[in-house]
Amino acid sequence: MSVTAAQGFTAAGIAAGIKEGGGPDLALVVNNGPRRAAAGVFTSNRVKAAPVVWSEQVLKGGTVSAVVLNSGGANACTGPLGFQDTHATAEKAAEALDGHSAGEVAVASTGLIGLRLPMDKLLPGIDTAVAQLTEHGGEKAAIAIKTTDSVHKTAVVTRDGWTVGGMAKGAGMLAPGLATMLVVLTTDADLPAAALDTALRAATRTTFDRIDSDGCMSTNDTVLLLASGASGVTPAADEFAEAVRAVCDDLARQLIGDAEGASKDIRIEVVGAASEDDAVEVGRSIARNNLLKCALHGEDPNWGRVLSAIGTTSAVFEPDQLNVAINGIWVCKNGSVGEDRELVDMRYREVRITADLAAGTESAVIWANDLTADYVHENSAYSS
Amino acid sequence: MSVTAAQGFTAAGIAAGIKEGGGPDLALVVNNGPRRAAAGVFTSNRVKAAPVVWSEQVLKGGTVSAVVLNSGGANACTGPLGFQDTHATAEKAAEALDGHSAGEVAVASTGLIGLRLPMDKLLPGIDTAVAQLTEHGGEKAAIAIKTTDSVHKTAVVTRDGWTVGGMAKGAGMLAPGLATMLVVLTTDADLPAAALDTALRAATRTTFDRIDSDGCMSTNDTVLLLASGASGVTPAADEFAEAVRAVCDDLARQLIGDAEGASKDIRIEVVGAASEDDAVEVGRSIARNNLLKCALHGEDPNWGRVLSAIGTTSAVFEPDQLNVAINGIWVCKNGSVGEDRELVDMRYREVRITADLAAGTESAVIWANDLTADYVHENSAYSS
Structure with a gap:
């Protein structure tokens, strides 16, 4: 179910060859509207990965039409060239999706710090992912963002005519102010960006912000909430906030339950x-x-x-x-x-x-x- | 050498039966004067062991004639009865040493938190320790305060006619503001308590306060500096500060080098x-x-x-x-x-x-x- 549980979204997860050992490493989530409102919460680490710097800018506009996520490399501490790689990723996705704008494509990366991404594999992978986009692609997308996660993580809550669903990856560095954690939440509720922002911040404050696996804070933490409005329903603020919190809480518990090497x-x-x-x-x-x-x-x-x-x-x-x-x-x-x-x-x-x-x-x-x-x-x- | 390197001090280290497995577990350091000035620095943990609460009071007077240290139990989180045990320890030492006052006997403990000390073994152990006090007892005292330390730690510097020596234990919980670390420094320099305090605080700030084995701060950290004045020499303030710092630095490095389970x-x-x-x-x-x-x-x-x-x-x-x-x-x-x-x-x-x-x-x-x-x-x- 994952990010395609809510109406209006398609997703894909493929193996682009970014991970040296092979395996799925590139995910794409597309909001097909009619609305494309979005909110985001990012790491409070002052050393931010290129995709975080990029996506923070994208989210300021309150509109996200697609998210490209990759495992196999964090694109952190990679300098101006690393930022160009993120930019090229968004441009490529906008072009492949036809009619999208790069400024509305968020990017998230996870993996080792200090290594450039293999763009010769990542960019063609976007074409492959676009070709495989389906309304049932949520599961594959959740699998493609795993690093040392032993299982992929998804959660869904359905309310009266609308749904919030999501996927998460994270298995270490879980700490205050979020941690190597990539989370994409989607909803078909019809809400503006400001309402999403309020609900998302309230939810992360008492869920992802309160898991602390090893006290280390990542350079790449990203939590996005995308609304398609496809249900045509505008839920009450408190009802929506509760649903977002429930999905976040479920995913946060899954992250702790799968933390690296933990037995308790x-x-x-x-x-x-x-x-x-x-x-x-x-x-x-x-x-x-x-x-x-x-x-x-x-x-x-x-x-x-x-x-x-x-x-x-x-x-x-x-x-x-x-x-x-x-x-x-x-x-x-x-x-x-x-x-x-x-x-x-x-x-x-x-x-x-x-x-x-x-x-x-x-x-x-x-x-x-x-x-x-x-x-x-x-x-x-x-x-x- | 240790705490008996400087003139005017005697010490002993014995097995009182506090540690379940046997082995040395009680140390006594006595300042035979002519001066009995002292300074102390203690854990900044707000949950303080009974001996820390006691010794902080003793040090306010600026005079310490003897220090009783035990391994095998921290006497922390032991409530009012634990504090009575520390008080009884000081009283017993003052009585056994004849002519000492309990209010000038510092106490330090290390070991498990939350257990009462076996006073039926500790108090008779003080008689045994007093009987074994010698001017060569520093080594045995250093051995008796070990817990999981693999080696005992001592250091000495000798300057023009005066000496600073010391012993330390600690092998974990090393963190900011000191950490399960018991340290006794002695000197035969002739200095008042205020001068000792200035030198000790300056020295610990850049030595013990800057080792951080595992980020955990103990309830029992204690660093004492006792001056006998037996050399008859009053060194210049900066000269004395440098010597105290050198001994602290040496001991701090030994603590890090012997930290629990460390390989680097x-x-x-x-x-x-x-x-x-x-x-x-x-x-x-x-x-x-x-x-x-x-x-x-x-x-x-x-x-x-x-x-x-x-x-x-x-x-x-x-x-x-x-x-x-x-x-x-x-x-x-x-x-x-x-x-x-x-x-x-x-x-x-x-x-x-x-x-x-x-x-x-x-x-x-x-x-x-x-x-x-x-x-x-x-x-x-x-x-x-």
Whole structure:
């Protein structure tokens, strides 16, 4: 289903020869209208890949007619020539699609940083992709954007006469302000760019922005939302926002569940916070504590490392009022030993940490992964 | 040599039975004067172990006559009873040493968080340690504070008639604002507490505060400097500061060199920064990037991950003016591909990263370690 679940969209995913090992590496998503409104959210890393710089400009116009995505190379830190490659990609897609304008073609890339893309393969690949565009191409497009992802990721919600669907790739570098994550969402709801922007920002703030696999932020993160208006329905703002959030949440969970080398998905809920910002800060600090991530990998409910992580934040709390539960057992009460840690059952993939700051009523949920020898192996061999 | 290199100090290291596996676990350092001035620097973690809370109070008086250190338990997150244990430890040492005051006995602990110390073994151990105090006890004291350290760490510098010596333990959790690191420095220079404090803060700021093994900050970090005045020499302030810094630098390097599971020592020098704060922020961001740490473990000069890490900071720089060298090869120039990465020789334990922000003349050096499967193994099995 993916990006072609909503009416008005066609997609394709093909092997252009960008990846050295072969396999699908080029995806194309086309909005056939009648409307071509769009919104986008991009990495907050100041070192931005060429396609991010390009697509940010495209999105300023609020109109996107097509998206070209490639795996096999990030086109980041490639200088002015890399930017020319992105530009040429958009020009080529506009030309091949006939009647499109390059200024309305977004581009997204993922893969190794610091390498030029093989344009002699990528550009002809666009012709191949255009030839294969279908209303059932969403699945193939989702497959073509995979890098170290073990599975492709798609999600769809259907409401009263309209649909939001999407695809995502990402398996590492998941961190604050999004992370090597390419996401394309489509909807046949009839909404202007401003409404899409509002819904998308609200959705990413509490979904993609709150997964933190390894604390690293990518140069290429891109989340796009395209609306065709093909359903003829204009949903209420809150109804639409909820649907976009549901799809984002589903995809975000899939990203965490497929993070490189992870053996645990860690749900960190911070409660009793004086503010949502405090809750997020504390959640992130816990999510990024390598010692805790190792302990959870070893199925060790090491709450001392949770307290250690909380203690490095500037959130409002008193150390002797902190409470921590792991999988429902309050192993730390009032900053000290609580229930017997032997009661904590750590056998399952999902680990739930609840940190109660006892300082207010705000809360936030951050998803993270454990730190494993597999993560080290996968990331120490990536480019060699 | 260690803490008994300077005149006026005696020390002991014994096995009190605190560690379950046996082995030395209790150290005692005594300042026999004539002066008993002292300064201390402690963890900036807001979740502080009981001995940190105690010793911070002791140091406010500027006088320390003895330090009791134990491995085998951090006495952190142990509530009011844990604080009573620290208090009882100081009282017992003061009594056993005869003529000392508990309010001038500092205490430091290291080991697992969230467990009470076995006081029935620790308190009798103090009697044993007092009985074994000698002017040659520095080595044994350094051995008794080890946890997962593979070697004990000591350093000494001797100047014109006076000496600064010290011991350290630490093998993980090394991070900003110090990290599970217990350090005791002694000197026979004749200086008041305020002068010690100035020298110690200046020294730790550019040594212990700039090693970052795994980004985690401990609840127990303690660095103490004790002066006996036994040499009768009062060195010039800058001369003394330089000696203290040299000992701290030596010990800090030993800590990084013995970090848990590490196979590489990574020297990150940030140059061309608009301010020292910028240089430190960028250095830390590089030091904590798990993806880069994995790549360096795999001997992969992955400069894209360095740029990714720089891009997450708020330092002054332009992405297209960044330059990065790895082991002397400028693999990234002007934010893009530079010299051939194949030229980088990664076979040795030390890896040198130079990040040039091209934004000024300030610089800083941060030391870090790679991320290895051994680190994961060691830290996923620590408390089980």
